Amino acid sequence: MQVKNICCIGAGYVGGPTMAVIANKCPHIEVNVVDVNRERIEKWNSDNLNELPVFEPGLSNLVKKCRGVNLNFSYSVGEKISNADMIFISVNTPTKKKGIGAGKASDLKWVEACAREVATYSKGHTIVVEKSTLPVRTAEVIKSILSEATISDLKNNATKTFDVLSNPEFLAEGTAINDLINPDRVLIGGDNGIAIDSLSEIYKNWVPNHKIITTNLWSSELAKLTANAFLAQRISSINSVSAICEATGADIREVSKAIGLDSRIGPKFLNAGPGFGGSCFKKDILNLVYLSDFFGLKEVSSFWESVVSLNNWQQHRISKLIVKKLFGTLTNKKIVVLGFAFKANTNDTRESPAINICKELLEEGAFLVIHDPKVSIKQINIDLNLKPLEISNRLESNTQTLEGKWSKAFDLEKSFIDADAVLILTEWDNYKHLDWKKISKLMRKPSWLFDTRSMIDPEEFSNTKINFWRVGDGT
Numbered sequence: 001m002q003v004k005n006i007c008c009i010g011a012g013y014v015g016g017p018t019m020a021v022i023a024n025k026c027p028h029i030e031v032n033v034v035d036v037n038r039e040r041i042e043k044w045n046s047d048n049l050n051e052l053p054v055f056e057p058g059l060s061n062l063v064k065k066c067r068g069v070n071l072n073f074s075y076s077v078g079e080k081i082s083n084a085d086m087i088f089i090s091v092n093t094p095t096k097k098k099g100i101g102a103g104k105a106s107d108l109k110w111v112e113a114c115a116r117e118v119a120t121y122s123k124g125h126t127i128v129v130e131k132s133t134l135p136v137r138t139a140e141v142i143k144s145i146l147s148e149a150t151i152s153d154l155k156n157n158a159t160k161t162f163d164v165l166s167n168p169e170f171l172a173e174g175t176a177i178n179d180l181i182n183p184d185r186v187l188i189g190g191d192n193g194i195a196i197d198s199l200s201e202i203y204k205n206w207v208p209n210h211k212i213i214t215t216n217l218w219s220s221e222l223a224k225l226t227a228n229a230f231l232a233q234r235i236s237s238i239n240s241v242s243a244i245c246e247a248t249g250a251d252i253r254e255v256s257k258a259i260g261l262d263s264r265i266g267p268k269f270l271n272a273g274p275g276f277g278g279s280c281f282k283k284d285i286l287n288l289v290y291l292s293d294f295f296g297l298k299e300v301s302s303f304w305e306s307v308v309s310l311n312n313w314q315q316h317r318i319s320k321l322i323v324k325k326l327f328g329t330l331t332n333k334k335i336v337v338l339g340f341a342f343k344a345n346t347n348d349t350r351e352s353p354a355i356n357i358c359k360e361l362l363e364e365g366a367f368l369v370i371h372d373p374k375v376s377i378k379q380i381n382i383d384l385n386l387k388p389l390e391i392s393n394r395l396e397s398n399t400q401t402l403e404g405k406w407s408k409a410f411d412l413e414k415s416f417i418d419a420d421a422v423l424i425l426t427e428w429d430n431y432k433h434l435d436w437k438k439i440s441k442l443m444r445k446p447s448w449l450f451d452t453r454s455m456i457d458p459e460e461f462s463n464t465k466i467n468f469w470r471v472g473d474g475t
């Protein structure tokens, strides 16, 4: 079956970039991305490409090239489903907040809603592809909703039929377009060879054959959760060792380099930091924890749960350490926070370590001046659940106490005036080339730089008056 019309449900961080790449690589396919969030769709359709709801290097160029040609963003969900011969479900699957499995299991209400919409609006034969990250055996739920539609459709002598495939997405934010264009592998799980071939044919437009691998549905669903769990586990492992380095006089960068050269270990994902963030690692591990508990595998669930606990601990230990270095109190002390996104080159703040760390510093009474090249004030306001002040400079604030408040840094250089500390939380390139000698003159003494991302070369500090701490540096 040759696919001519795709509908992707969910215009988020996965749906938007993935469909932009498919549209660009497959000019013969019409690609429609739909979402119930009208504001998001309006932003995808904005003439100003800086207003796209997702920031990813290379994305705006693809949207500019394909939008209105064979790539469309729309909130007419039913209409676009009914025209499609392949539907990608790319909606959010966050951790459940209440009910059975709260705090661990994935909330599948959005996925179920999609399945019901597909059941209602689709026509003829449709291939439904799970793009969202899902608990093992979710395809069974989707299949059972769709098969009811087939049965009731048969009563009207029509022929509404479905195949369900799992095609998890492995892109990382900040490098999404490159990851989609040059994937390590494309994984397709399913039990119908014809449907699998139809999806493979799409990827074959740019992905070499040997990189497209097929499995059964359940292995594909589980492989996605496992990949994220393994990656997160490496970060918790290296962060645990960063604390040992600080206690013993070792240096985490040297340890990472030494172990990464072992070809069995490899060099990637060995950067110690403030803890992993992002919308997926924590939720996917907790999902694995829930699954293991469900099957009575207590030791397995404890093992994976410890990866998340270590991550929480790493964030907490950084804020505690800052309080300690600043004489045990942050009341009215000004701290410039560099970076709020969970990693560089994205505007996404979901589960960003900056959220917990900033909240803890605010609780201790600090005044935070927060800078991020892509995260909006509105988003920081939502994440901290605290409105910003209009001022960024202690000198402008004679009349009001700054205790436990924050403001956005509009003029980065000015925000260092009178600051007690600078805290680097996201590895944006612009923080690599700051003039620390100049900054040192602006700050109040004794002043500190806390570098949680190992961005700054200690050599640059030898002729400044700023005290320097960086993660995992016990030397």
Ligand code: NAD
Binding pocket: 009, 010, 011, 012, 013, 014, 015, 034, 035, 036, 037, 040, 077, 090, 091, 092, 093, 110, 111, 113, 114, 131, 132, 133, 134, 169, 170, 171, 172, 173, 279, 280
């Ligand atoms: P997101 O929250 O950015 O986007 C999901 C979109 O789906 C939202 O805009 C929401 O309005 C829309 N939606 C929800 N229910 C809908 C419905 N019934 N009809 C139409 N639209 C609906 O989420 P995301 O980051 O794109 O993640 C989507 C899935 O992909 C998740 O399962 C996630 O685990 C997985 N994933 C994410 C990443 C990533 O880097 N963000 C990478 C790989 C996999």
Ligand code: UGA
Binding pocket: 133, 169, 170, 171, 172, 173, 174, 228, 231, 235, 268, 269, 270, 271, 272, 273, 274, 275, 276, 277, 278, 279, 280, 281, 342, 343
């Ligand atoms: C991650 C995976 O890398 C993707 O393969 C997966 O598709 C995606 O999750 C998903 O399922 O959502 P992402 O979270 O976008 O991608 O970004 P990563 O590069 O994995 O970084 C995650 C977090 O780990 C960030 O906070 C990052 O700063 C941190 N990290 C990463 C470290 O602290 N050290 C490292 O060495 C690497």
